[in-house]
Amino acid sequence: MQLQVMNSPFNQEQVELLNRLLPTLTESQQIWLSGYIAAFNRTPSSAPTGIIGVNQQAASVAIEAVPAVAQPVISKEVTVLFGSQTGNGQRLAKDLSGKLQAQGFQVSLSSMSDFKPNGLKKISNLLLVVSTHGDGDPPDNALPFYEFLHSKRAPQLEDLSYSVLALGDSSYEFFCKTGKDFDERLKELGGKQITPRVDCDLDYDEPAAEWFGNVVGNLLSETMKLSALVSEVTQAVENGLTAEGSGYSRTSPFGAEVLENLNLNGRGSSRETRHIELSLEGSNLQYEPGDSLGVYPENSPVLVDTLISTLGWNPEEPVAVNKTGDVRPLREALLRNFEITVLTKPLLEQAVKLSSNIQLKQLLEPAREQELRAYIKERDLLDLVQDYSPWEGSAADFVAILRKLPARLYSIASSSKANPDEVHLTIRTVRYAAHGRDRHGVCSVQLAERIQPGDTLPIYIHQNPNFKLPANPDAPIIMIGPGTGVAPFRAFVEERNEIGAAGKSWLFYGDQHFLTDFLYQLEWQKWLEKGALTRMDVAFSRDTAQKVYVQHRMLEKSRELYQWLEEGAYVYVCGDEKNMAHDVHAALATILEREGGMSSEQALAYLVDLQQQKRYQRDVY
Structure with a gap:
């Protein structure tokens, strides 16, 4: 029987938590749990009866058979590595590390790019949380570790225990490929699984939680497994909180009022790009430039x-x-x-x-x-x-066979310092014909056709620690973002203008037509005049006989761009991964070869080094 708020003394969050736990328990675990709670209450008169179908006599047996609270005999060392493009993997890895530390483990948490792979031989327990990007590719910060592990330099790892949590999207052909590759390679090198790999789709909360539980349970000694589980559940029930906390989040979105909904494109444009302004008043939601906003849409x-x-x-x-x-x-x-x-x-x-x-x-x-x-x-x-x-x-x-409708993530196009209690988005409306029918982007067309100022949207902040302005406001930045890829750079420049940052800034922007598709043109001109934006190069591909894109403008300015890199500039790329981001990466390599006198191998190594220094960051999709 499912617990409900009306047939139990628990609130809704507590009921959901218990309903996730109870069906997973064996009969012996049910008896143990009943005894644990009875012992926890300390007095026979207050011992629960009928809990999970177990009577008080069985509970008494459980109390005598098992200590109410067991303590770990020895601490274990665990290394948790994450490969994450948008921040989901990093957040999950951080959550797992916190749970392990709470159980007495010594945890080393690191991105794969910051981990020195020569230390693999010294590790006993390794947990990988990694996403798959694009057409089966590792995230940027996982690439060096991925290449090392698949090279001849990778050591044999017979003493290694490991497990992999893979994140992906089943609508792509190479679903969770990076996680699968890591799992297979570690197995080839002699590693032993702590628990089998779990492949997560966009709705990753439940399978990730199950993997967490299996990992923690298998790392703990036999006498600690159920004790840790019960302790965690008991604490959560007492606090009345879910794992997400009491604030607004991915699983508990905020209803944000729509303040503005404008079409940024001029008359005659073949495109429609919406500028959306939402109110965050009363939510206590916080964000930084580079973060994204999750929007839960409705189907047509x-x-x-x-x-x-x-x-x-x-x-x-x-x-x-x-x-x-x-x-x-x-x-x-x-x-x-x-x-x-x-x-x-x-x-x-x-x-x-x-x-x-x-x-x-x-x-x-x-x-x-x-x-x-x-x-x-x-x-x-x-x-x-x-x-x-x-x-x-x-x-x-x-x-029952359908997957949940996932939130859509959009790069935030505003600075909270310049727009308190507001968040802005830049969203291109998706419409096309295929297989004899008109097709529509779920969220973009909802916003374009069915959402008006005064309506509300369920939203949450998606923090992206891998796409952030330099900590030093004096550092120069180079931003490359055609089309709606310019959205986070509006936030970057707005933020740097608000704090009076002294660092130089250079924007490469492109779209189809200057007259109808120059998004935020007046704002860029204002910031150029004020000095918040140092320089701007544009490419409008349909205004010339030969199409010109942002990578062509970069190559035209190769000498100056190389000088900025040598001066310590940070490079940011936002937009389409399959075409634009690939072409921009190739253009950067060409500039390094041309202006720096590097070989192709040296140029690629230079870019990898920039990524490891967090001076080359990408928000691509």
Whole structure:
């Protein structure tokens, strides 16, 4: 039976916590827990009865058999390394380190880029938390360690115990590839798993928590395993808090009022870019330039209604929206809780169980992998149900295979020092046609078409420690951000203007047309006049016979750019990873070869060194 607020003395947060724990306990663990709580209360008259179906007599046996509180005999050393592009992996690694330290472990926490791999042989327990970026690539700060481990210099690690938490997005072909690569390589080198690798999709909270629990449990001695678990749960119940704390967060978003919603593009532009201003008043949310804002969107009502109608479902049918048993009407759940605009291979592998269509089964055959990839691209759940009917099972069965609707992360385009209690975003509206239908970006079109000033959006701050201004305000900075990639640099310049930073700043910006697509043109001109922005180079690709992009402007200014690098400039890149960021990286290498007289290997090593010094930072997607 699921605990509910109305049938127990617990509040909602406590109920959710207990409902996550109780189904995982064995019968012996239930008896132990009952005895633990009885002993915790100290008096026989107050010992709980009927807890988890265990009576007081069984509890008494448990008290005699097991000490109420066990203490670790010896501290162990654990190294926790993270590879993180946007900060999720770093936050999770920090949380894990705190839990281990609370259990008496000596923990060394480091990014993979700061870790000296020659010390691997000295490590007994290694935990890796790593994301996969782009088309199966390691994050920037994981690359040096990844390359070392896969080189001939990597040592044999027979004495190493390790585990990997992999973060990724199952809509990409190479889901969690970096974590899988680390796991396989450590195994090849002789390492032994503390607990099996866990691959997390965008909704990573529950699988990450399960991995945390397994790691802590397996690192602790047998007598400490359950004691640590019960202690943590007891403390959480007593405090009435979730692991996220009492403030607004990813799992407890703030309803921010929309103050402004403007189109930045001029008349005649083929693009629509929204400038969104949100109120943070009363939230106590704090952010820094370089951080992102998570926005929980809603699916298109038209798409939801068409999907329900196609399958003949009742829009008011109650369906579960999480593992704790919360239910909502089907239409509301499809609007707010579940992703319906992206198809993934794991989704089709579950959907085939609800279909009697032989063609869908054939599509999932290993020999048709390329055809499957082609089908998944730019199609949604409506395509799937229309293309491979008939479908069996209830609406609840179908909803159960869908993943949660993830928040959309947008680079923050404002400085909180210049805009107290506000946060600004720069969002390009996504519209395109594919497979005979018009398609829309879930969040961007909601903001463009269905959100007005006065409405509220569920949001949270996503801190990104890997994309930050230099601690020294006198340090020069070079910012490269075409299109909406300029958003964080508006925050950078606004911040440096507000604090009166003396460091030079140089912005490379590009878009399609000067007259209609020059985002924040008047603000850049104002900051150039004031000196908050030292120089700016622009590239408008459709205004010339031959397309010109930001990397071309960089190459044109190669001598000056190299001088800035030699003077200690920090380089920041924001925007599309697959094309722009790759081309900018190549341009930087060319500049180092041309102006610094370096070989291609030396130029690439120079850039790696800049990354390790945190002087070359990227916020790419």
